[in-house]
Amino acid sequence: MSPQPQAAVGAPLSRVDGRLKVTGKAQYAAEFNAEGMVHAVIVDASIGRGRITSVDTDAAEAVPGVLRVIHHGNAPTLPYRDNSGGSNNLPGRKVRVFQDDRVLFHGFPVAVVVGTTLEAAQHGASLVKFSYDAERPTTDLAEGEPTPGRPYSRGDVEAGLRDSDVRLDLTYRLSRNHHNPMEMHGTIARWDGNRLTVWDKTQWVPGTQLELSTVFDVPLDSVRVINPFIGGAFGSGLRCWPHTVVAALAAREVGRPVKLALTRRQMYFGTGFRPSYEYRMHIGADRNGRLVASDQTIDAETSSYETFTEAVTAPGQSLYTTPSVRQNYRTVPLDVNSPIWMRGPGAATGVFVVESAMDELAHELGIDPIELRRRNEPTQDPASNAPYSTRRLLECYTVGAREFGWDRRNPRPRSRRDGDWLIGMGMASGIYHTGVAxxxxxxxxxxxxTAVVESATSDMGPGTYTAQTQVAADALGLAVRAVDYRLGDSLYPQTPPHGGSMTMASVGSATLDVCNQLRQQAIRLAVEDEESPLYGVAADDIVVQGGRLHVQGNPTRGESYQRLLTRNDRDRLEANTSFSPPQGERFSISAYSATFTEVAVDATLGLVRVRRMLSVYDAGRIISPKLADSQALGGMVGGIGAALLEHTVTDHRDGRIVNASLADYLVPVNADIPDLRAIYLDGEDMHADALGVKGLAELVICGVAPAIANAVFNATGRRLRELPITAEALL
Incomplete structure (x- = not known):
């Protein structure tokens, strides 16, 4: 078969939806309007654990414009059918809104006030009075009781540690982080008889559709979820949160469409977060730096009512050759709301620990950090013994060291100064598993x-509209402007969650497949049409370029889609596909990175400034270089935040989040961001998926925080094992 010309894929195109966004015409969930719409405001519990003993709604109901106050004492019973495998599929029992008197965490939804205006609903919500039988909550990871855990083991860890020439026993602590997207979570819900339509901020349209179907016990096709644009999410939209159910419940109770938008403060307990961790790493190596054994104990916070876990153990199992490894991943139930996946879920945490420990080992042995990693480079996946599809991490080191000027690094800590600033350089590897669904x-x-392609996937910022359009345009042989890619509606074909760096591999493969089918339909129509200049030509010898079918190598012999369809009285050609990942091939498939950074630390004040950063990625085929740069630089910024700024602070007396605002929860701003650069190794991984991509969006944050921490050590000689790294910790 003649290969299709590739004009769009690989080109640094601007976003196809960019004009809509910069002109304000892109509509986000809470910006839609439904006729007769009213407003809802959630009332949050002011205790961290206990029971409601009384509710006083008289003052609230007397406010002009307040239509209804709904709480556990007057709310209808909701079916909450089983939703195994749906958007709320954590082990345990999910929050069931207004179904009993229990309060599970500070900020727990205890009522909703519906008003004709937002102001009326807000005022009414401030007047609802609750009395509680309060208990002291447990919200500190150090005070919780760990579960028995999920063990993993290979080799003889005790013997390996005993026989090691060098042993390090290290404990790392990582603070809770919140996603803090620009767009707050919001829902508009409307009932038409037994049919429910919601405009909702979600990263999984089919998952939210399924959740609402099961909560209200209505047929799946009676629920429509619409979400064409997301203003950032980073994982916070991967579940259907209680406020979405509350909005739908309120709309049904008052018989009118309801808009409910969380405030920034409510986001901190109304949606999930990256959980806090304590991660102990006991490692042993020989005098040449070759790893012998590793014993790891991981404690992670979760809620008291659900068990959240993520792939935090993977880097410690598979990033380097280690004959003996033992891990125990224990969750610690606390009186908090449930965590959720956040950019680089699990891997960003695990990589921080592994890469910090590798830097400590390199310093202990007097070996260059890159050389130490080279000596422990595996030839196959140490955890599964599967061969690698591609693993070009050594090449990432080589390119990164050359481009960053790693040879100028002085291995002796606190040896470089620039006036009052101590200068240091650090590096770290990154890994993220390639997911395909x-x-x-x-x-x-x-x-x-022209062409229209549809799927129910989402676009929270990586550029799904654009990248899918590029794939479709090349597969159909059309200009990008001739393709209309539509997403974010449950009426479109089903897709997996928009997260885990799986959208391009999964939805992109479906886009490629369906557009290939459509092009082949047109080619068959042409070669069987006696009036076509392509009549009788072998279908495999025909390509399409610029909307024109022609013989490969002979562009003059052919015709346009438009002429072909018009002559055959066809107003359209259609195709559908259900893509499934290939079965049978057993490979270890991941994307890899090497991140290099230079920091300056004020010798007197302990202030840390990142001066420059470079990351080199082995991420397979890059569909859209401009979007890739956007992802890479954004991931570096997020990694800077995790390393130096972000920390959710809880008052453990009552479970209140103290810094639940952008004034107090610190995130990087432009003044914090240095010169950032990304390099992508040219290539593809056809074992991964039909497009040869390996995923980028999660990988780009993995390795950033440890690279910064390692650079801080090189600058100061102080080894900090707790994130974020603060000025007071360096004083």
């Missing part, structure tokens, strides 16, 4: 030579 898509080729 089943996805569906449909496409239509119109007689005017």
């Amino acid at each position: 089943p996805a569906q898509s449909r496409a239509r080729l119109n007689a005017d030579g």
